[in-house]
Structures are given as structure tokens and as C-alpha cells.
Amino acid sequence: MTPGRARRVARSARLQRVRDVLRAYLGLTKTRIIEQLLVVTVPAMVLAERGIPSIWLIVATLIGGAMAAAGAHALNCVVDADIDAVMKRTARRPLVKGQVPQRHALVFGLALAAVSSIWLGLTTNWLAAVLSLAAIAFYxxxxxxxxxxxxxxxxxxxGAAGCMPVVIGWAAVTGTVEWPALAMFAVIFFWTPPHFWALAMRYRDDYAAAGIPMLPVIAAPAQVSRRIVIYSWVMVVSTLLLLPVTSWIYTAVAVTGGAYFLLQAHRLDAAVRAGREVAPMRVFHLSNLYLCVLFAAIAVDAAIGLPVLGWPL
Structure with a gap:
């Protein structure tokens, strides 16, 4: 091998190692969950503004929120490294595979948490920063x-920690926390159990092996499906709290989407009680789609600025 080719090979190897390290640290942040958190943040900001906030404010809030969520997830990976190694679903995470030293992951998570709070305080307001830090601490x-x-x-x-992006987004726009923000918080709060219990039904053995008392591990399947139905009903009712500050666009989506979600939750419950084969991941994937569509409707409704059904903010 010529010296020139050897240098190119060595350079390529170094670049690959850098890419692998960056990919490992990115894996600590659980980017898919971050995407979902950011999806609900923007609609909350649009509703708070009753229009489109400044692009800079949106970008600043999303950057701060992404760093906060990334820091919280990295710290979660540090604490849960032992159970992640047991569960098949999480066995490929960076700490389990030894791609990142635990001490480095801890510093990485703490640094992101601190920087995200300072960023939000300097670019939005300090209420949003405090709420973000509180969400990290709670999680x-x-x-x-x-x-x-x-x-x-x-x-x-x-799951209350996962509800905080809507409150942080509202605070970033208004400098306050008002009841529509709390209504959106409630929607996500009651959405979370059906979402995760459906996932835990699918991965029950994983959670049992790791000693995590998820509801499907310690309760009979019929009890789990019944609770999914109950929380789904409360979630759908919670979506109606926003009717006074929205128009027919949001109402149509909330009612039809909620009805379809309830139909699928009841179908899951009926299948469990009849002893038939169940597909809990159908409810899990539907819950992701449902939340995205519902909050997209909030954003479109507020951005268009149609007359609200009840009274203005």
C-alpha cells in the first residue's frame, strides 16, 4: 500500500470513529421521542399567540426544548443502563453496548440540561426556562x-414530564401559564397511559424480566385493557376543554379522531375479554398519529384565526 493510500485509509478510519461516537451520543437522546415532544410544542405556541409567533421564538423554543429532552433522556439512560441490558427492546442502546462510558453520558446529560435552561432563559423568558428545568428534574x-x-x-x-412541552411553549410566547395550556397538558397526561400500556402489553415479558412493574406485568390483561378504555375516554373528554378557544376545525378533528380512538380502545378490550389474539401495537401506533393530528388541528385552527366557539382568550 502506498503512503498516500495509507493516509487516506487512516483518515477514513478516523472519520468513521468520529461518526460512530456522534451516533452513539445521539442514541442517548432518544430522538424519536424528542420529535413527538416538539410536535406538540409548536401548536401550543400558535394557540397562545392566536397566530404564528415570530420564527425566531419558535426556533429558539424548539432548540431549547430539544436540548432539555435530550439531556433528560441521556440521564435516563444512565440510571436505567442495568434494565436496558435485560430488555430486548433496549439492548442496543449505547450504554448497554459500551459505546459511551457512563461517566461521559452523565456529564453529557447534565450539560445539556444546564445549557437548555440557560438558552431558554436568554432567548425566550425565565419562566419557560424554570419549567423546562422542572420537567427534567421530574423525569x-x-x-x-x-x-x-x-x-x-x-x-x-x-408521564407528567412529557406534558410539559405545551406549557413551556405557551410560557415562551406569553410569559404566563393560562388555562388552555393546562387543558393541553391534561390531554397529553391522559393520553400517556393508553399509549404506554399498549406498548407494555406487547413487551410484557421484557418489562417482567427487568423487574419493572408496568401495569401489564402485574395485572390481568382484562384489567389493563379496561384501564386503557377508561383513560382513553378521559383523554377524549379532555380534548373538549379546548372548544371555547377553537373553531369548528379543531372540533371536527377532536370529535371524529376521539371517536375513532375510542373505537379501537374498545375493540382491544373486547378482544382481550373474548380471549382472542390482540394487537396492542395498533393502539400504540394509532395513539402517536392521533396526538399529532389533534395538535396539528390546534395549530391550523389558531393560525387561520376563525371565530372561536366560546369566548376569546
Whole structure:
């Protein structure tokens, strides 16, 4: 091999190592979950503005929110490295495969959490920054460290951290937290259990092997499907709280989308009770689509600026 070719091979190897390291750190952040969090942030900002906020404010809020979520997820990976190694669904995460040292992942997560709060404080306002920091602390300290391994209510209360992007987005626009933001919080809060319990039904053995008391691990399938139905009903009712500040566009989506979601939740429950083969992942994937469409309707409704059904903000 000529010296020139050897240098090119060595350079290529170094670049590949850099790409592998970057890919590993990106894997700590759970980017798919971040995408979902950001999807609900923008509609909350549009509703708060009753129109399109400044592009800079949207971008700044999304950057801060993405860094905050990434930091929280990295810290979650550090705490959960032992159970991630047991579960097939998470066995390829960077810490499990030894691609990132735990100490480095811890520093990475803490740095992202700190930088995200400072960023939001300087580019939006300090209320949004404090709410972001509180969400990170709740996710890591309350959900991951306290609830996840101790109670089947882990995802019910721990899911509150995932509801915070709508409140942070609202605060970034208005500097306050008003009742429509709390209504959107409630929608995501009651959406979270059906979403995760459907996933946990599919991966029940994984959670059982890791000793995580997800509801499908400790309760009979009929109890799980019944609770999915109950929380789905409460979620759909919660979507109606926004009718006073929206028009027929949101109403149509909320009613028809909610009815279809309830139909699928009841179908899952009926299949479980009849002892038939069930497809919980259908509800899981539908829940993702449902939330995206619902919040897209919020954004479109507010951006178009049609007369609201009730009273103005």
C-alpha cells in the first residue's frame, strides 16, 4: 500500500470513529421521542399567540426544548443502563453496548440540561426556562429514580414530564401559564397511559424480566385493557376543554379522531375479554398519529384565526 493510500485509509478510519461516537451520543437522546415532544410544542405556541409567533421564538423554543429532552433522556439512560441490558427492546442502546462510558453520558446529560435552561432563559423568558428545568428534574428524579421500579402507577404520574412541552411553549410566547395550556397538558397526561400500556402489553415479558412493574406485568390483561378504555375516554373528554378557544376545525378533528380512538380502545378490550389474539401495537401506533393530528388541528385552527366557539382568550 502506498503512503498516500495509507493516509487516506487512516483518515477514513478516523472519520468513521468520529461518526460512530456522534451516533452513539445521539442514541442517548432518544430522538424519536424528542420529535413527538416538539410536535406538540409548536401548536401550543400558535394557540397562545392566536397566530404564528415570530420564527425566531419558535426556533429558539424548539432548540431549547430539544436540548432539555435530550439531556433528560441521556440521564435516563444512565440510571436505567442495568434494565436496558435485560430488555430486548433496549439492548442496543449505547450504554448497554459500551459505546459511551457512563461517566461521559452523565456529564453529557447534565450539560445539556444546564445549557437548555440557560438558552431558554436568554432567548425566550425565565419562566419557560424554570419549567423546562422542572420537567427534567421530574423525569429523572421522580419518574426514573422513584416511580419506574416501584409502582404500576409509574407511567401515570411520571408521564407528567412529557406534558410539559405545551406549557413551556405557551410560557415562551406569553410569559404566563393560562388555562388552555393546562387543558393541553391534561390531554397529553391522559393520553400517556393508553399509549404506554399498549406498548407494555406487547413487551410484557421484557418489562417482567427487568423487574419493572408496568401495569401489564402485574395485572390481568382484562384489567389493563379496561384501564386503557377508561383513560382513553378521559383523554377524549379532555380534548373538549379546548372548544371555547377553537373553531369548528379543531372540533371536527377532536370529535371524529376521539371517536375513532375510542373505537379501537374498545375493540382491544373486547378482544382481550373474548380471549382472542390482540394487537396492542395498533393502539400504540394509532395513539402517536392521533396526538399529532389533534395538535396539528390546534395549530391550523389558531393560525387561520376563525371565530372561536366560546369566548376569546
Amino acid at each position: 429523572v428524579l421522580v419518574y426514573t429514580l422513584l416511580l419506574k421500579r416501584r409502582t404500576a402507577q409509574n407511567i401515570v404520574w411520571g
